[in-house]
């Protein structure tokens with residue numbers, strides 16, 4: 001595959017100890033060589049692969065020294081992109097690293113697009129698409145567990161499973177071909193039918209097994225979208241603060257203090273929560289607050305988990321009752337807050353309204369009950385089991401969508417067999433299953449999709 005030479009700054013933009021300009025492609029070493037002035041006249045075109053060299057970066061036009069650097073030379077194919085790669089380690093600082101990048105660009109490289117290095121690793125066959133996607137998940141991981149899932153996928157756990165399933169399908173397809181080519185052998189046809197049914201059932205089971213991990217996988221990857229809701233002044237922001245353990249949201253005794261939606265990532269016993277503190281839900285005249293309340297309702301609709309806070313020092317109000325109604329059928333934990341005050345809430349009624357949902361009592365003022373709440377959350381999502389290190393999770397929504405389509409296709413195969421559809425017609429659905437699974441690892445995938453996927457990466461990755 002013929003590709004031009006690309007370059008980009010691969011470290012964050014800002015002041016740091018070191019910043020790296022990465023170059024990949026046929027001309028990477030030659031371009032770097034033009035700019036590099038090594039000790040004793042050492043030339044980068046002469047050095048062995050996978051070595052690092054101290055020297056100056058000099059503008060070949062003006063002979064002006066631009067930087068002092070360490071330069072790594074890595075020759076294809078044992079590199080990140082499988083192309084020649086040079087990394088110039090500059091002094092960390094926006095100006096210095098940018099000047100070096102400019103020099104690299106004026107001497108023959110093109111500025112890389114976001115994700116283009118990883119895209120090349122994919123196009124050159126070092127990793128498949130799901131592994132490339134895992135590289136991005138790794139960068140974005142917000143908890144250790146999410147990181148472990150990404151590492152597993154990057155190492156090819158999911159790819160292996162998918163490839164195995166595709167291989168099985170291919171074998172069945174081969175059988176069918178024989179059957180179509182030699183229809184005169186009755187026993188072949190019979191065997192094909194029996195085998196097809198067995199295999200299709202097996203493939204269906206495997207896809208279903210993978211899809212079962214999707215819920216938790218998605219939580220690990222994106223965080224469990226958790227909405228804290230309740231009437232004004234019940235202690236929603238106090239709850240967020242207790243969970244975040246820093247005073248991010250403003251807490252006051254004026255009802256309606258939180259006028260917008262506040263979002264925080266917290267790690268509760270390994271469960272990543274995307275916590276959303278909302279404005280207290282009530283009918284309001286204040287325009288600013290009303291917008292906040294509307295947003296809260298929207299957050300509520302999109303949430304995976306609801307933390308419904310009730311002030312137990314007051315009797316239940318019609319608004320409280322309405323909130324219970326609004327969250328019916330969702331994952332809910334009810335929090336009876338302000339236990340330190342004289343209790344006025346009808347706990348029997350709360351139990352009735354909660355319809356089996358977990359109820360936790362807290363005094364957020366005294367920081368009591370938060371542990372119990374955290375236990376309840378962990379138990380709800382990972383059944384208290386936080387290890388499962390070897391488990392393969394499907395966490396990417398693109399993969400989940402494709403698996404769902406593949407499941408549909410394999411069900412069509414099974415239905416076809418059941419209703420006596422001619423085998424060459426059934427084969428069409430089988431091939432479709434194969435194609436859909438192939439899209440996960442990038443074997444059968446459109447260029448436009450590739451571009452869209454990789455464009456979501458960081459610059460220089």
Ligand SMILES: Nc1nc2c(c(=O)[nH]1)N(C=O)[C@@H](CNc1ccc(C(=O)N[C@@H](CCC(=O)O)C(=O)O)cc1)CN2
Nearest residue numbers: 010020022072074077078079080081082087126135461
């Ligand atoms: N300086 C630097 N650090 C970095 C990266 C980088 O590109 N540069 N990486 C970038 O993300 C990550 C490391 N990822 C890498 C993955 C594969 C290969 C690689 O060369 N693979 C070869 C085999 C190497 C060998 O056998 O020695 C291959 O798989 O063919 C390199 C880096 C994290 N740290």
Ligand SMILES: Nc1nc2c(ncn2[C@@H]2O[C@H](COP(=O)(O)OP(=O)(O)OP(=O)(O)O)[C@@H](O)[C@H]2O)c(=O)[nH]1
Nearest residue numbers: 232233234235236237238256257258280363364365
């Ligand atoms: N006594 C007592 N007061 C509490 C407790 N939890 C919170 N408060 C107080 O209740 C008031 C309201 O708390 P917030 O956390 O701001 O309540 P909120 O639900 O976010 O209120 P809005 O944003 O106005 O909807 C504050 O004065 C808190 O200190 C508790 O457990 N006991």
Ligand SMILES: [Mg+2]
Nearest residue numbers: 236237257258
């Ligand atoms: Mg608040």
